[in-house]
Amino acid sequence: MRVRCLRIINPVTGAHEERRPSIKVGEEYVVLEIVASPGRDVRLRLHLTSAVPSLWSSAMFETVDHSMPSNWGAKVSGEGFLSIGPQNWLEDGFWERYFDDDARAVNLFERELSTTLAES
Secondary structure, eight states, X not given: OEEEEOOEEOTTTOOEESOOSSOOXXXXXXXXXXXXXXXXXXXXXXXXXXXXOEEEEGGXXXXXXXXXXXXXXXXXXXXXXXXXXXXXXXXXXXXXXHHTTOHHHHHHHHXXXXXXXXXX
């Protein structure tokens, strides 16, 4: 799945911005995960070549390729969070372990990223 950035919305304040260091209007990005949270907007975790994978409001983008990689699945948590992305990343606590540089999580990330990029 690929999206094109139409506008930049500050992830903390919600204000529209002219630029951010890691994302640019008009550029296309591979979606790594879709996260829907109760009472919040839908967010997309993007593959950014110059930054760590981060979540951005879906209101910033339009879809340019709607196909989903074969390694994707979906999970709804008891709190109502919906995550769609590589099945190995849907484990509870995966992203916390990844950002803590847990070797197993980093290995899973790299493997699933390779598949996702190849199929996007």
